[in-house]
Amino acid sequence: MSFLKTMKLGNNVALTGFTTLTRNTVMACYVAHLAAGNTLICKSIKSGTISKYLNAAADLSKPAQMMNPTIDIMGKQSQLITDIIHGASDL
Secondary structure, rough: OOHHHOOOOOOOOOOOOHHHHHHHHHHHHHHHHHOOOOOOOOOOOOOOHHHHHHHHHHHHOOOOOOOOOEEOOOOEEEEHHHHHEEEEEOO
């Protein structure tokens, strides 16, 4: 929720009203935010834990019957997200 406020998205947890590419980009920014240590425990986390945070955030789209915001139009995890998670695992 704090990430949404930082990004000035209010309480729009399902990211309704945005295109798939925009939703993917917002989620990629969330991954980068987490990789920078902005977590519940304010510590750096590994890529596996980042993926768990990401899955939990994506689940917030289900009640609104929105497509998973981490999935691109081809049905795969967004390359933006994949690249950031891969980069975080190199740290």
